[in-house]
Amino acid sequence: MRKHRVAVVGCGSLAQGVHLPNAQRNPRIELVATCDINAQAAENCRVRFGAQRAETDWRKLVVAPDIDLFILATRQTLRGEFIAPALENGKPVYTExxxxxxxxxxxxxxxxxxKSGLPVCVGHxxxxSPAMIEFKRLLDKAVSGVPSIPPTVNRMGDRQRLPxxxxxxxxxxxNDDARSWKSWAFCEKESILFAEIVHFIDLALWMNRSHPVRAFVEGSNRGNFTIILRFADGSMTTLQHSLVGHFDYPKELFEATVNNITVAMDQYFEIRQCGMADEAAVKQMPYAAGCEWATKTGMTGYMQCVAEERQRAKAKGDAPRWxxxxxxxYDHLDRFLDHIEGRGPNPCxxxxxxxxxxxxxxxxxxxRLGLPVAVQPEDWHLPQLEA
Ligand SMILES: NC(=O)c1ccc[n+]([C@@H]2O[C@H](COP(=O)([O-])OP(=O)(O)OC[C@H]3O[C@@H](n4cnc5c(N)ncnc54)[C@H](O)[C@@H]3O)[C@@H](O)[C@H]2O)c1
Structure with missing residues (x-):
């Protein structure tokens, strides 16, 4: 098994909560360095996650011979300035x-x-996620035109299908909760409509087969907005973001309908479909690693686990586990390692x-305008670039 010698640049919340623990438990990764402009953060992470050294200047790491791969977990203030020299020095980058x-x-x-021929994987x-991969598989099958079983109420008769x-x-x-965000999210000029919503735009483009032609946002870019994306084939993606929900209620629900088939994915633990005779109506997926204490599954099970955990924590006088x-x-990074080894596509x-x-x-x-805007080919098509 090849060991990838990794440095994590940016040791903030996401790195500490996700990338450093994932790097530590991945047998294919050797954590060589932690790096942060905050020396204490870099050093604390070095000790906590067992890295060999801590740095405050990423420029030293970019030329270091004992590093093969970077995880860039700073905010968007550091991207090209870091990624370009990392690639020039022969090191692929997983960037947030x-x-x-x-x-x-x-x-x-x-x-x-x-120019370098080396890959960058973007943290979409x-x-x-296993649940999203299964949702996409079902959706692709529905889009492909497999027959939909007749509904209980069926007035189709001999009418031809509509385009x-x-x-x-x-x-x-x-279902977002403003209280779960750090204040930078509301201070940055792009705010949540950019920083967070790129995840969902990525999924919309990944799931739709034609290109977007029009976009409309109603609401504030900090939250409480609705997005409508219209695609060339008439498909539509509607994203409803609420900043005034409760964090402990399942956050993300995806529901797609096409060719008289409905496919839904609830918070990465439940997938439902209606219309395809050879697919299960409901499938459930395990919670994240470390949450094995929650044994009830599905939407009802999730709600019961959250309520019981709250009671347990209150009785014991400690904080409820999330x-x-x-x-x-974990899988996104692991698939990127496969790609670097020539065993599969770059996941993003x-x-x-x-x-x-x-x-x-x-x-x-x-x-900003309060108006729909046209989406043009230059927004989704990448031309050849001069060197
Ligand atoms: N994929 C996801 O699910 C997910 C979730 C949360 C955040 N994110 C993204 O991860 C990124 C980091 O978010 P966060 O909440 O951890 O932010 P954060 O502010 O907590 O952490 C960023 C860290 O980068 C350090 N830093 C800044 N400039 C640096 C530099 N030049 N060199 C080295 N270190 C530097 C900061 O000192 C800080 O410790 C953001 O882009 C965010 O959008 C992704």
Whole structure:
């Protein structure tokens, strides 16, 4: 088994909660260095996660001979400036999302990828969640035109199918809680409509087969917004984001309808479908690693586990444990290792992340103007670039 010698740059909340523990438990990774401009954060993470050294200047790591791969977990303020020299020095990069809010920065990264021939994986990790992969499999099957079993109420008779019945209608409902966010999310000019929503735009582009033509946002870019994306084949994706929900209620619900088939994915632990005779109506997925204490499954089971955990914690006088779900972080990185070893596709390359970020910028325009905006080929098509 090949060992990838890894440095994690940026030792904030996400690195400490996700990437460093995942690197530590992945037998294919040797954690060589932690790096943060905050020396104490880098050192604390070195000790806690067993890295060999701590650094405050990523420039030293970019040229270090004992590092093969970077995980970039800073906020979007550091992207091309780091990624381009890392690639030039022969080191692939797993970068957190968003790729960048700046077009020139994105092009710099794209040029460096094309010139070096080395991969960058963007942390749109939901693509690698087992539940999302299963949702996409069912959705692709529904889109392909498999027959839908007749509904209980069926007035079809000999009427021909409507062209609209081939248009996928995808609903993404995000039950967010403002209290769970750090204040930077509300101070950055792009805010949640950019920083968080790139995950969902990525999924919308991944699941739709035609290109987007129009985008509309109603609401504030900090939260409480609804996005409508219209695609060239008439398909629509509607994303409803609420900042005033409760964190302990399941956050993400995806519901897609196409060709008279309904497929739903609830918070990465339950997948439902109606219409395909050879597929199960309901499937359940395990919670995230470390949440084995929660033994009841499905939506009702999840709600019961959360309520029981609250009671247990109150009786013991400690804080309730968070019932986390598998959004694919570990698998996304692991699949990237496979890709580096020549055993599979890059789970999210820069070529597919640039259109996501460009479309997110269009959404910011729409929110600012209060109007629908056209999405043009330059927003989703990448031309050849001069060196
Ligand atoms: N994929 C996901 O599920 C997910 C979830 C949360 C956050 N994120 C993304 O992860 C990124 C980090 O978010 P966070 O909440 O951990 O932020 P954070 O502010 O907690 O952490 C960022 C860290 O980077 C360090 N840093 C800044 N500039 C640096 C530099 N030049 N060199 C080295 N270190 C530097 C900071 O000191 C800080 O410790 C963001 O882009 C965010 O959008 C992704």
């Amino acid at each position: 999302k968003p790729l960048s809010p700046d077009l020139d920065d994105m092009l710099r990264i794209l040029r460096a990828v094309r 990790n939901r693509r690698s 609209e019945e081939k248009q996928m209608q995808l609903l993404m409902r995000i 019932l986390n779900v598998n959004k694919g972080h 390359d820069v070529e597919s992340a640039v259109p996501v970020n460009r479309l997110a910028l269009k959404l910011l325009d729409s929110a």
